[in-house]
Amino acid sequence: MGRYSAFAVAREAFRNHKGWTRAWASPEPKRKYDVIIIGAGGHGLATAYYLGKNHGIRNVAILEKGWLGGGNTGRNTTIIRSNYLQDPSAAIYEKARSLYEDLSQDLNYNVMFSPRGVMMLAQTEHEVRGYKRTAHANALQGVTTEYVDPERVKELCPIIETRGPRYPVRGALWQARGGTARHDAVAWGYARKCSEMGMDVIQKCEVTGVRSEGGKVVGVSTSKGDIDCDKLGVVVAGHSGHLADMAGFRLPIESVALQALVSEPIKPCMDVVVMANTVHGYMSQSDKGEMVIGGGADGYNNYTQRGSFHHIEETVRALNETFPIISRLKMLRQWGGIVDMTGDRSPILSKTPLENCFINCGWGTGGFKAIPGSGWGMAELMATGHSPLTEAYTLDRFREGRFIDESVAAGVAH
Numbered sequence: 001m002g003r004y005s006a007f008a009v010a011r012e013a014f015r016n017h018k019g020w021t022r023a024w025a026s027p028e029p030k031r032k033y034d035v036i037i038i039g040a041g042g043h044g045l046a047t048a049y050y051l052g053k054n055h056g057i058r059n060v061a062i063l064e065k066g067w068l069g070g071g072n073t074g075r076n077t078t079i080i081r082s083n084y085l086q087d088p089s090a091a092i093y094e095k096a097r098s099l100y101e102d103l104s105q106d107l108n109y110n111v112m113f114s115p116r117g118v119m120m121l122a123q124t125e126h127e128v129r130g131y132k133r134t135a136h137a138n139a140l141q142g143v144t145t146e147y148v149d150p151e152r153v154k155e156l157c158p159i160i161e162t163r164g165p166r167y168p169v170r171g172a173l174w175q176a177r178g179g180t181a182r183h184d185a186v187a188w189g190y191a192r193k194c195s196e197m198g199m200d201v202i203q204k205c206e207v208t209g210v211r212s213e214g215g216k217v218v219g220v221s222t223s224k225g226d227i228d229c230d231k232l233g234v235v236v237a238g239h240s241g242h243l244a245d246m247a248g249f250r251l252p253i254e255s256v257a258l259q260a261l262v263s264e265p266i267k268p269c270m271d272v273v274v275m276a277n278t279v280h281g282y283m284s285q286s287d288k289g290e291m292v293i294g295g296g297a298d299g300y301n302n303y304t305q306r307g308s309f310h311h312i313e314e315t316v317r318a319l320n321e322t323f324p325i326i327s328r329l330k331m332l333r334q335w336g337g338i339v340d341m342t343g344d345r346s347p348i349l350s351k352t353p354l355e356n357c358f359i360n361c362g363w364g365t366g367g368f369k370a371i372p373g374s375g376w377g378m379a380e381l382m383a384t385g386h387s388p389l390t391e392a393y394t395l396d397r398f399r400e401g402r403f404i405d406e407s408v409a410a411g412v413a414h
């Protein structure tokens with residue numbers, strides 16, 4: 001627990017009965033930091049960690065209005081893959097995937113990375129062509145994927161009904177080293193390392209204003225008072241529009257709820273992750289035996305961090321056809337998170353019109369898998385002003401029409 005004794009954490013956990021992440025004894029903020037990161041989700045924490053580890057910048061505070069990983073990082077379905085079409089996407093997602101391979105060792109914290117394989121089903125002729133194209137692109141990018149036929153799909157995942165009725169499985173894009181990881185553990189592992197490096201991870205500290213002088217950021221106003229900084233990183237996912245507004249610029253971002261659910265636990269029946277983009281659903285089985293099921297994003301902008309029955313019904317109805325065995329399962333719980341969607345379904349990692357203020361957002365429905373790579377690139381951008389991983393993802397691309405269009409390649413981008 002870094003600078004906090006195990007006893008203090010246990011005592012706090014006992015007092016508020018809410019588990020040890022909420023019990024993290026947040027330090028009081030200092031008056032001034034070299035860098036402030038807003039948002040203690042995976043991307044904010046990873047940015048802080050690589051600022052310290054790779055660039056020696058450790059006078060850093062990570063400010064979080066709720067609790068560690070309580071945003072989308074702790075609400076996602078944990079799919080990790082790097083089989084994207086566009087080169088900048090393959091670069092950052094593959095960097096992330098390869099960092100996931102030994103993240104547990106690096107953080108000395110078990111993030112339970114499970115490279116069990118991710119399969120994206122082709123259930124229309126359009127998808128067959130699309131995924132073959134992506135497999136060729138991946139070969140050129142050095143990302144290991146393959147296009148497999150329906151027989152191999154059935155071999156890899158026997159519970160799939162490959163013959164229809166509406167959407168027979170015609171093949172799949174298979175990434176054998178894709179998989180899952182424990183989402184909270186990723187946030188906790190990064191936070192603990194940041195704390196060990198002397199950084200302040202401050203929970204229940206909401207940023208309410210961004211202060212600037214002469215077009216340059218000088219600090220933030222928070223629910224715990226004003227705090228100064230030389231550089232500011234805004235990493236708040238679905239709340240990016242609010243923060244940008246505080247900093248005096250606009251973002252091409254829409255916020256919508258994305259929902260997921262888990263079933264009651266059952267015996268192991270599926271040891272790969274399957275995404276069925278045509279019917280708009282995806283599924284894996286957790287270590288506890290629950291079927292983890294996710295669908296598409298809400299069709300309207302909103303900030304409701306919860307699930308809704310009509311959406312769940314839509315997702316499960318669609319998946320039933322491809323996975324008939326789930327038809328009698330009971331749902332255990334459902335939830336939602338607020339995701340930040342850009343028009344080209346690619347993220348923004350960029351300088352902003354406010355000097356020394358940087359933004360990392362727009363990961364939409366698929367940013368969990370990118371956390372280590374995004375943190376790596378964002379830290380480099382903030383420390384040196386440039387990173388090869390982030391250079392395509394500037395805000396300018398929307399003005400200049402330089403889109404990194406993953407929206408067609410991956411209708412569901414998780």
Ligand SMILES: Cc1cc2nc3c(=O)[nH]c(=O)nc-3n(C[C@H](O)[C@H](O)[C@H](O)COP(=O)(O)OP(=O)(O)OC[C@H]3O[C@@H](n4cnc5c(N)ncnc54)[C@H](O)[C@@H]3O)c2cc1C
Pocket residue numbers: 038039040041042043044063064065066067068069070071072073074075076077078079080205206207208235236237238239258259260294335336337338339361363364365366367368369370414
């Ligand atoms: C249901 C669902 C399923 C998903 N499935 C997948 C998947 O399978 N694979 C995948 O790769 N991705 C998935 N995603 C997307 C992924 O979860 C996100 O892209 C990723 O977690 C974003 O991380 P983040 O650190 O940017 O944001 P977050 O984890 O949301 O962190 C941002 C933090 O900023 C804080 N904050 C906001 N405003 C303020 C403020 N004013 N002051 C201080 N703090 C503030 C928030 O409280 C929050 O903790 C899914 C998302 C959802 C909701």
